[in-house]
Amino acid sequence: xxxxxxxxxxxxxxxxxxxxxxxxxxxxxxxxxxxxxxxxxxxxxxxxxxxxxxxxxxxxxxxxxxxxxxxxxxxxxxxxxxxxxxxxxxxxxxxxxxxxxxxxxxxxxxxxxxxxxxxxxxxxxxxxxxxxxxxxxxxxxxxxxxxxxxxxxxxxxxxxxxxxxxxxxxxxxxxxxxxxxxxxxxxxxxxxxxxxxxxxxxxxxxxxxxxxxxxxxxxxxxxxxxxxxxxxxxxxxxxxxxxxxxxxxxxxxxxxxxxxxxxxxxxxxxxxxxxxxxxxxxxxxxx
Amino acid sequence: xxxxxxxxxxxxxxxxxxxxxxxxxxxxxxxxxxxxxxxxxxxxxxxxxxxxxxxxxxxxxxxxxxxxxxxxxxxxxxxxxxxxxxxxxxxxxxxxxxxxxxxxxxxxxxxxxxxxxxxxxxxxxxxxxxxxxxxxxxxxxxxxxxxxxxxxxxxxxxxxxxxxxxxxxxxxxxxxxxxxxxxxxxxxxxxxxxxxxxxxxxxxxxxxxxxxxxxxxxxxxxxxxxxxxxxxxxxxxxxxxxxxxxxxxxxxxxxxxxxxxxxxxxxxxxxxxxx
Numbered sequence: 001x002x003x004x005x006x007x008x009x010x011x012x013x014x015x016x017x018x019x020x021x022x023x024x025x026x027x028x029x030x031x032x033x034x035x036x037x038x039x040x041x042x043x044x045x046x047x048x049x050x051x052x053x054x055x056x057x058x059x060x061x062x063x064x065x066x067x068x069x070x071x072x073x074x075x076x077x078x079x080x081x082x083x084x085x086x087x088x089x090x091x092x093x094x095x096x097x098x099x100x101x102x103x104x105x106x107x108x109x110x111x112x113x114x115x116x117x118x119x120x121x122x123x124x125x126x127x128x129x130x131x132x133x134x135x136x137x138x139x140x141x142x143x144x145x146x147x148x149x150x151x152x153x154x155x156x157x158x159x160x161x162x163x164x165x166x167x168x169x170x171x172x173x174x175x176x177x178x179x180x181x182x183x184x185x186x187x188x189x190x191x192x193x194x195x196x197x198x199x200x201x202x203x204x205x206x207x208x209x210x211x212x213x214x215x216x217x218x219x220x221x222x223x224x225x226x227x228x229x230x231x232x233x234x235x236x237x238x239x240x241x242x243x244x245x246x247x248x249x250x251x252x253x254x255x256x257x258x259x260x261x262x263x264x265x266x267x268x269x270x271x272x273x274x275x276x277x278x279x280x281x282x283x284x285x286x287x
Numbered sequence: 288x289x290x291x292x293x294x295x296x297x298x299x300x301x302x303x304x305x306x307x308x309x310x311x312x313x314x315x316x317x318x319x320x321x322x323x324x325x326x327x328x329x330x331x332x333x334x335x336x337x338x339x340x341x342x343x344x345x346x347x348x349x350x351x352x353x354x355x356x357x358x359x360x361x362x363x364x365x366x367x368x369x370x371x372x373x374x375x376x377x378x379x380x381x382x383x384x385x386x387x388x389x390x391x392x393x394x395x396x397x398x399x400x401x402x403x404x405x406x407x408x409x410x411x412x413x414x415x416x417x418x419x420x421x422x423x424x425x426x427x428x429x430x431x432x433x434x435x436x437x438x439x440x441x442x443x444x445x446x447x448x449x450x451x452x453x454x455x456x457x458x459x460x461x462x463x464x465x466x467x468x469x470x471x472x473x474x475x476x477x478x479x480x481x482x483x484x485x486x487x488x489x490x491x492x493x494x495x496x497x498x499x500x501x502x503x504x505x506x507x508x509x510x511x512x513x514x515x516x517x518x519x520x521x522x523x524x525x526x527x528x529x530x531x532x533x534x535x536x537x538x539x540x541x542x543x544x545x546x547x548x549x550x551x552x553x554x555x556x557x558x559x560x561x562x
Contacts, residue, residue: 018377
């Protein structure tokens with residue numbers, strides 16, 4: 001009898017705080033946001049139900065459509081980012097001199113925080129910054145641009161920073177996946193006179209297909225949540241605002257809680273789709 | 288051993304060297320800038336090396352004006368408390384979820400799992416109201432509270448390890464009259480150390496680098512290191528070579544941690560992602 005009670009006691013005491021934390025800081029807020037998104041709440045007074053008006057506004061007003069268009073740039077740069085990370089992982093997967101040095105250098109960007117990365121790339125994209133200086137030095141003055149002032153170039157420029165900042169994560173994931181491929185597969189291929197490129201196309205890629213797909217989805221859910229770089233570098237100016245920057249602005253500066261909630265829910269839905277597909281893929285590969 | 292042609296080996300070195308250049312080139316001007324004097328900075332190109340490689344003026348100035356020492360101390364306190372709480376709570380939750388069967392276990396597990404669908408950025412406007420009503424805004428407790436929640440990645444890492452810890456250990460201790468709490472404290476928790484290390488590294492880096500949460504909740508007196516750097520960066524009155532020095536100082540703690548923990552970081556990350 002005593003044992004049963006002490007069992008119950010430990011289960012309850014060990015779970016109670018973390019579960020309350022979970023409810024208060026994740027579930028209640030997201031449910032509240034769903035409800036708020038259907039109102040015109042402005043931070044004070046009683047929220048008035050206005051149906052889907054907030055959502056309608058977000059998908060029709062150009063000011064808000066732009067937010068999602070900006071995210072597309074971040075998704076687009078994920079393509080070269082993933083290719084680069086994959087090639088790196090293939091090359092690093094092996095035994096050779098300098099392996100640890102290369103690995104050590106290649107992981108640096110992933111360890112730096114948003115403020116550091118932003119400063120580095122302010123210097124990089126400035127008019128007399130690193131990029132323009134290099135272009136001039138190699139005789140390509142014609143390609144010099146005002147990367148951060150030009151309304152056309154600013155979004156692709158700062159989106160491309162993601163390549164530098166995040167390829168490390170993809171690289172580590174690909175590398176981890178490649179290491180799980182049994183080496184007999186490669187040995188058999190080598191015996192059959194298989195070229196390295198064929199090996200990659202017919203063994204490596206199919207074997208890590210799952211991880212590849214997970215990385216793509218990771219980029220999608222990351223792109224919709226972009227915040228730090230455009231906020232720190234540009235403060236969202238020059239048309240670089242993203243959904244998350246707008247959520248904060250609407251909620252904390254304009255007091256449009258209803259609209260901020262609707263935008264939060266839109267981001268949430270996109271993340272749910274991406275992460276849902278992702279866990280579906282991870283489960284499927286297990287059998 | 289996998290056979291590699293000479294061409295392959297050569298192209299590997301070429302590609303990897305190019306990749307390292309791609310990584311390092313944007314960082315070089317930052318280092319140069321931090322070592323230049325104000326006059327030198329405005330008169331030379333970003334890729335011109337500094338005249339005096341041992342110019343420490345900018346660093347001293349940055350530390351003094353930016354109150355970086357205090358901010359670093361704040362970050363250290365914040366990380367120590369949050370990570371300790373988080374690791375202890377995560378191991379408690381994982382222990383119960385792994386070793387006991389009880390009504391509602393599935394629900395609890397599902398609740399934890401589904402949090403991966405709820406990114407922090409989509410709930411912060413409401414969470415801010417909650418923290419505000421708790422009167423914790425601009426207090427370190429706000430960030431500690433948010434950071435010490437139990438995450439699903441941590442639970443997975445711990446559950447993985449728990450399945451390799453024999454249940455007979457628990458049972459024989461139980462027969463010897465030990466309480467469940469005692470079993471957790473003296474047997475399970477010490478054996479979970481590798482998982483704790485992984486979590487410490489992963490979340491330590493994540494929290495050290497986090498900007499979103501501390502920038503939202505700690506706007507006044509208490510600043511974390513990252514927010515202090517941001518304030519420095521955002522202040523247009525600060526000469527840019529000083530900003531560069533401050534930023535470079537921001538890399539130092541991460542650099543030291545990285546050099547000490549290099550092996551763990553790489554495989555910790557890879558392992559955490561796999562599980």
